[in-house]
Amino acid sequence: MKENKKIVTALDIGSSKILAVVAEVYKDGTFRVLSQGRTDSAGVLDGNVTNLEEVQPQVKAALVEAFGIAGKMAGTDICTNISGKSVEGVDSSAEMPLRGRTVTLMDMKNVQNMAQDALELKDDQRLIKSELLYYMLDNQDEGFVGQNPLNARSSRISAHMHSAVASASNALARVKVIRRNGMDISRMLPEAWASGYAVLTEDEIQNGVVVIDIGAGTTDVAVFMGGLPRYTYTLNYGGRRITQRISGYLHCTMQEAEAIKARLDLNCPAEDADVILYRSPIEEGNRKYSKLEISKMVYRELRNLNLTIGKKLFEAGWYTSSNGAPCNTLTGGIVLTGGTALLMGITELFSDMPGPMAYTFSTRLGRSRYTGDACIGLSSPKESAVMGLIAYEAMRFKEGEEGESEQSMSDNSLWAKAKRFVTEFFVGQY
Structure with a gap:
């Protein structure tokens, strides 16, 4: 008999913090947070686990x-995230002839497997997660998204998928850290996917939206449409880089720079010229640095980040040009999340685009939409990824993907052996 609820554990291994959340998920797709545990992160640089010996005890x-x-015993399976410059999205598809007969479930499964097999990976890449986007019959276009082709008559059927891949070393390091703590990975999601499942509304995720998670070490970008991720990209740039720039500009410590960063206003009002945030030592000239001066410097940094992201989305076809002006084709605009998204004025910066289509870049701050038990400390944009992992587990539990009994999840069960084989096949031996 299948349970109506189960306990899941999500683990966010980030560049600034490590956060574990235990929650109870229910068959209706909802969940209730039971607890959380967190530590500062060391040994994780720009999203990559660089020192296993440091990260493991954390x-x-x-x-x-x-x-x-x-x-409560949450089991030995953990859902976790992955970030780093090597994380990117790859599309694949496959087509199968039907010769005018009706589509069966076996046809749908076979063509989906063929589409996943068609994924081209480099020698140092591993598959992290695949999502079936849609089926296409004959010469129909993408408008068939979300429709079930079962029992439809057609001469051929094709499946289209979007997959997230990462470097083998990055994925394997996270597997090792978790396995050394006596746990297994049940699922691994790209950072931007996880954050999207936490902060997006149903309308946004269906109609199209850009999610930008600016963390401490990386900026993770994803496009969602039709309820699924359609584009994945990671930039090796985060809040720590901004702190370093402030530290170098002012010749102050990283701790001082972090405190100054939290006081900046990227709207750069003129009156901030009279607000002194830092004064250099006498031996360095005793120079005064105003809030306006430092804010403008950080504004330029983030403006360049926005332009870099925009260029990538333009190349992928999600941004276009209308009468010489930029236009976002996604009706949901942009949702910013992650710790750096807390900078004052950053949503206005990402919304500030020239031309008559500027409104298509409307930007809002994304926070976890969970407001139930134990939500204190989990509603900040900093915690979007871990809450998205829980939300995704709840969604999959509702759909029946993880309805196995406790006995089938034992170490010697057929399911456990199959899961270990899949992990070793995609991620490698550990």
Whole structure:
């Protein structure tokens, strides 16, 4: 008999923090947070686990705290995220002849497997997660998205998929960290996908939206449309880079630069010229640095980031040019999340585009939409990824993907062996 609820654990291994959340998910797709545990992150640089010996005890501390508060056995499976410059999206498709007969479930499964097999990976890449986008019959266009081709008559059927891939070393390092703490990975999602599932409304995720998660070490970008991720890209740029720029500009410590960064206003009002945020030592000239001067410097940094993201989305066809002016084809605009999205004025910066189509770049701040038990400390944009992992687990549980009994999840079960084989095949031996 299938359970109506189960306990899941999500783990966010980030460049600034490690956060574990234990939650109870229900068959209606909702969930309730039971506990959380967090530690500062060391050994993770720009989204990549660079020092296993440093990260392992930090992950253990976060899990021990979360499990201790929850007071329930959450099992040994963890849903986690992955980031880093190597994370990117790849599209693939495959076509199968039907010769005028009706489409069966086996046809749909076979052509989907063919589409996944058609994915071209480099030697150092591993598949992280694939999503079936849509089926296409004969010469129909993408308008068939979301429709079920079962029992339809056609001469051929094709399946189209979007997959996230990452470097083998990046994925394997995260697997090792979790396995060394006696746990298994049940699912791994790209950072931007996870954040999207936490912060987006149903209309946004269906009609089209750009999610930009600006974390401490990376900026993760995803396009959602039709309820699914359609584009994935990661930039090796985050809030830590901005802090370093401030530190170098002012010749101050990273701690001082971080505190100054939190006080900036990217709207750059003229009156901020009279607000002094930092004064250099006498031996360095005793120079005064105003809030306006530092804000303008950071504004230029983030403006360049916005232009870089825009160029990538333009090349992918999600941004276009209308009468010489930029235009966002996604009706949901842009949703910013991640710790750096808390900078004052950053949503206005990303919305500030020239031309009559500027309104298509409307930008809002994205936070987890969960407001239930134990939401304190989990509603900031900093926690979007881990809350999205929980939301995704709840969604999949509702759809019946993870309805196995406890017995089937034992270490010696056929399911467990198959899962270990898949992990080793895609990620490698550990």
